[in-house]
Amino acid sequence: MDAPVRRGKRPAEGDPVVVRALALLAAFDAEHRAHSLADLSRRTGIPLSTTFRLAGHLLAWGALEKDADDRYVVGLRLFEVASLAPRSHGLREVALPYLEDLHELSGQHVLFAVREGDEALLVERLSSRGAVEIDYRVGGRMPLDDTGVGLVLLAGAPATVRSRCLAALEPAAAERVRRRLDDVGRHQVAVFERSSPAPVSSVAAPVRDSLGHTLAAVSVVVPAGSAPPRAYAQVVRSTALAVSRGLGHRPPRVG
Known part of the structure; x- marks a missing residue:
């Protein structure tokens, strides 16, 4: 029997996209302020290809930025949103x-x-x-x-x-x-x-x-x-x- 066709945007397995994106942001803390793509993948357990795609979306929105060493850092857009709490x-x-x-x-x-x-x-x-x-x-x-x-x-x-x-x-x-x-x-x-x-x-x-x-x-x-x-x-x-x-x-x- 053929496997049922999955519909919608949710990944075929694992956590929803938004949960994975939040996991990438949660990888940053006071002792870990900058990460390479491999670091983010390793710290979150998210596959490298998925990490790359999600990080790209977060970069485009402003939740992440790149530093002089091409590492990911927290973006100012998060500060703007958090200041409204x-x-x-x-x-x-x-x-x-x-x-x-x-x-x-x-x-x-x-x-x-x-x-x-x-x-x-x-x-x-x-x-x-x-x-x-x-x-x-x-x-x-x-x-x-x-x-x-x-x-x-x-x-x-x-x-x-x-x-x-x-x-x-x-x-x-x-x-x-x-x-x-x-x-x-x-x-x-x-x-x-x-x-x-x-x-x-x-x-x-x-x-x-x-x-x-x-x-x-x-x-x-x-x-x-x-x-x-x-x-x-x-x-x-x-x-x-x-x-x-x-x-x-x-x-x-x-x-």
């Missing part, structure tokens, strides 16, 4: 004046992040020239359980997200994170310290929407030992509250 552009537009004030006051790093699945996504970073070394970059992702902004976002996340993140940790680590989340709930601020790539202290607070849901987190990152982290707590909370008010949040009156 409400959870980055709208939030950033409201928050930026307050973040700039906090940056001027701290003289170090100010981070602004949202939750994307089980990670924190950095939307904005303001840094002074002589600020302490950190690895975070705009558009980069950070763990929810191991950063100041991440702990704030995890504390405000749905219970299913918190349970999933805690279940992925060793029991002792999960218990430490639970205590930190309880502390965020009580004080509406997270204080976190780390030693790599340089010893730093991070103080973060939640940004809320009109319904009181945690939309984002703002933090300062300063050299460890430069000042007691709690000394920044009030100003970071005030910055987060100012951004929240700009987004329509009205905290309940006390008394």
Whole structure:
């Protein structure tokens, strides 16, 4: 019996075309910013001929570009589209004046992040020239359980997200994170310290929407030992509250 004739645009086997195209874009990250055609094929598992065809379409649209060495790099058209995302552009537009004030006051790093699945996504970073070394970059992702902004976002996340993140940790680590989340709930601020790539202290607070849901987190990152982290707590909370008010949040009156 003859094989049935396939109709439509979907490939005869494997993932749909759009899934393969997205896989090519997902091959780029902070450590892999440029790829040859063979690199893209190898990293995605997509046949070389298909990779060539899809990359050509992405080049024509502007999602990919070629560098001086004829390697593929991410194109500016993606930046144009990504800048329209409400959870980055709208939030950033409201928050930026307050973040700039906090940056001027701290003289170090100010981070602004949202939750994307089980990670924190950095939307904005303001840094002074002589600020302490950190690895975070705009558009980069950070763990929810191991950063100041991440702990704030995890504390405000749905219970299913918190349970999933805690279940992925060793029991002792999960218990430490639970205590930190309880502390965020009580004080509406997270204080976190780390030693790599340089010893730093991070103080973060939640940004809320009109319904009181945690939309984002703002933090300062300063050299460890430069000042007691709690000394920044009030100003970071005030910055987060100012951004929240700009987004329509009205905290309940006390008394």
